[in-house]
Amino acid sequence: MAEQPILAFRDVNLQYGDTWALRNVSLVLRPGETRIILGAAGSGKTCLLKAAIGLVHVDGGEISLFGEDVTRDRETDLFALRSRAGFVFQEGGLFDSLSVGENVEYPLLNQRLSGHQNNSGSERSIEDRVREALRFVELERTFDKFPSEISGGMRRRVGIARAIVTEPPLVLYDSPTAGLDPITANTIMALIAKERDVRNSASLIVTHRYQDGEIMDKFFYDAARQELVPLGECADTDPKRNRTRFIVMKEGQVVFFGTRLELEACDDLYVKRFVHHED
Ligand SMILES: Nc1ncnc2c1ncn2[C@@H]1O[C@H](COP(=O)(O)OP(=O)(O)OP(=O)(O)O)[C@@H](O)[C@H]1O
Ligand SMILES: [Mg+2]
Structure with a gap:
């Protein structure tokens, strides 16, 4: 059973x-799966991520997050639901007046307020989890x-x-590498793959x-070797190992959904x- x-x-x-920000968008995401969302500026990528956690209210259709209906829930219920997902904002979204440690602590305090805590982390102190x-x-010194x-x-x-301090089952990344040099960008993607593979979390990643x-498609994080290693050649046909799919958006619509090889073969x-x- 799936x-x-x-x-x-x-x-x-x-x-x-x-303007259609989202138009007849359907998608399903299961644990350990990755969706890479590509598309022109203004094609609806950020709206899709925000809709997923009820940060924008959609006009029609259904969105279920952790089995709960985001489109019908009241704001108070959404607060708790939202605190179970991690979100990396397009603009970065750190609080300038808070230290790095306090920024990372924030979702943990939020979760405590909303009454939803991950069992795995509840016995550890907040500071331990932040560290x-x-x-x-690799930024403990900051x-x-x-x-x-x-x-x-x-x-x-x-x-x-x-975004990951609460060990969320779903992490949404809005353009996590935008404006970074290629080496830093690759470091960040390696961290995102590591997060996915260490915890089998689902990832929705918007990128240009x-x-x-x-990187998300071709590599996985090998915990024993503590590094990213290439998936075998069988990857694209083995549903257990390759769980990355690409989505291309245009004017709010999903105009492509498929594997990397299907994407590379697409004539559109x-x-x-x-x-x-290339950037
Ligand atoms: N609050 C809003 N009010 C009016 N229009 C909006 C609002 N938010 C988004 N839009 C419009 O919805 C469309 C999709 O916006 P969205 O931010 O999702 O684009 P995007 O794909 O993330 O673009 P980018 O790559 O530039 O980040 C755009 O035409 C945008 O102008
Ligand atoms: Mg955007």
Whole structure:
């Protein structure tokens, strides 16, 4: 029997005036699966992520998150539901007036307020968990620094630590590598793959860099070796090992869904724009 979906969209619509931000969008995401979301500026990628956790209210269709209906829930219920997912915002979204440690602590305090805690972490102190999340992104030494005192790439990594500190079953990443040099971008993608593979979490990743999708698709984190290793040649046909699929959006619609090889073979001129596209 297939695992229960963590997230499911059915015929979701969202319009701003005459603009379709989301148009008949359907998707299903299960534990350990990755979706790479590509598409032009304004094609609806951020709206899709925000709709998933009820940060924007859609006009039609159904969205279920952890088995609960996001489109019908009241804001108070959404708060608790949302605290179970991790979100890396497109703009970074760190609080400038809080230290790095306090930024990463924030979702844990939020979760405590909303009454939903992960059993796995409840016996550890908040500070231990914050330090562990920062260690995961190799930034433990920045605990007491402020966002303005660290580099853009480091801020992105703090954003990731903040998104994963609660050990969420679903992490949404909005353009986690935008504006970074290729080496830093690859480091960040390696962390995202590690997070997915260490905890079998589901990931929805918006990106303008095709290489980000390639990393998620071609590699997995080997915990014994503590590094990313290439998936075998059988990867694309083995549903257990390769669980990355690509989505291309255009004017709010999903115009492509499939594997990397299917994407690379796609003839559509719009879709082709997002394949092997260097920054
Ligand atoms: N609050 C809003 N009010 C009006 N229009 C909006 C709002 N939010 C999004 N839109 C519109 O919805 C469409 C989709 O926006 P979205 O932010 O999802 O694009 P995107 O694919 O994330 O783009 P980018 O790659 O530039 O981040 C765009 O046309 C945008 O202008
Ligand atoms: Mg966006």
